[in-house]
Amino acid sequence: MASAPTTREHLLEVGLRQLRLTGYTATGVKEVLDLAKVPKGSFYHYFPSKEAFVSExxxxxxxxxxxxxxxxxxxxxxxxxxxxxxxxxxxxxxxxxxxxxxxxxxxxxxxxxxxxxxxxxxxxxxxxxxxxxxxxxxxxxxxxxxxxxxxxxxxxxxxxxxxxxxxxxxxxxxxxxxxxxxxxxxxxxxxxxxx
CATH class of the missing domain: 1.10.357.10 (Tetracycline Repressor, domain 2)
Structure with missing residues (x-):
């Protein structure tokens, strides 16, 4: 049985979908967090910036x-x-x-x-x-x-x-x-x- 993705993995999955849908400029950190249902602090725990996130x-x-x-x-x-x-x-x-x-x-x-x-x-x-x-x-x-x-x-x-x-x-x-x-x-x- 496959385990649920970690918060970090989930953010990356949601981020990929949003980047493909709306592009870099239109994909905000808040939007990714809202779609992933993850608190803001979690994002910055894993990624120091939007650029670092998009890079991954x-x-x-x-x-x-x-x-x-x-x-x-x-x-x-x-x-x-x-x-x-x-x-x-x-x-x-x-x-x-x-x-x-x-x-x-x-x-x-x-x-x-x-x-x-x-x-x-x-x-x-x-x-x-x-x-x-x-x-x-x-x-x-x-x-x-x-x-x-x-x-x-x-x-x-x-x-x-x-x-x-x-x-x-x-x-x-x-x-x-x-x-x-x-x-x-x-x-x-x-x-x-x-x-």
Whole structure:
């Protein structure tokens, strides 16, 4: 039988949901405390500031997304480009127009606070670098197996794909449409990555 989460864990869970729903600026400490039904003193017992709290929330989110990527990318019984397509299909199910909470926390935080918090900007930068590195490694496998031309530059292409994904999510929210996602998937997988 699973035990109830500790107060600290509960605050992190509630905080993640609120950050994804309303963003950094609109998510106040009081709001998180009210939703978690936790007294104010408990928050400051565990976290010295809102920035420190969000830093931990984001670290957990980034870690869970890294595990998702490792799980999908690690199945070498499937061709590399099919794993990449499967990964983005999963991501759009999780964060696309039909998701309970739309949008990617990495992208949303980049737009909202990267210029205002050195600590969080550093975390965002590291998350993007790891994410891009995972995609680039998969592209290298595709080149090695003959799925992609040898002239492809995996690091630059991985950056382009990641930027396209994040842009498609932002545009999806702005347009209230899945068209940007469909365009991303079509052009990446039916045009750009065709051998």
């Amino acid at each position: 929330v984001f670290a957990r989110y980034a870690e869970s997304e890294a595990l998702r990527m490792a799980h999908t990318f690690g199945d070498e019984s499937i061709p590399a480009l099919k794993r990449l397509r499967r990964y983005f299909d999963e991501m759009f199910l999780a964060y696309g127009p039909k998701a309970e909470i739309r949008g990617c926390l990495v992208g949303n935080m980049s737009l909202e606070i990267a210029d205002h918090s050195t600590k969080l900007q550093t975390q965002l930068e590291a998350t993007y670098a790891a994410w891009q590195g995972g995609i680039a490694d998969l592209l290298r496998q595709a080149i090695k197996r003959g799925e992609l031309r040898k002239s492809v530059k995996p690091d630059a292409l991985a950056e382009f794909i990641l930027n396209g994904y994040e842009g498609a999510l932002v545009r999806m929210k702005a347009d209230q449409s899945d068209r940007p996602i469909k365009n991303f998937l079509y052009f990446v997988f039916e045009v750009l990555l065709k051998n």
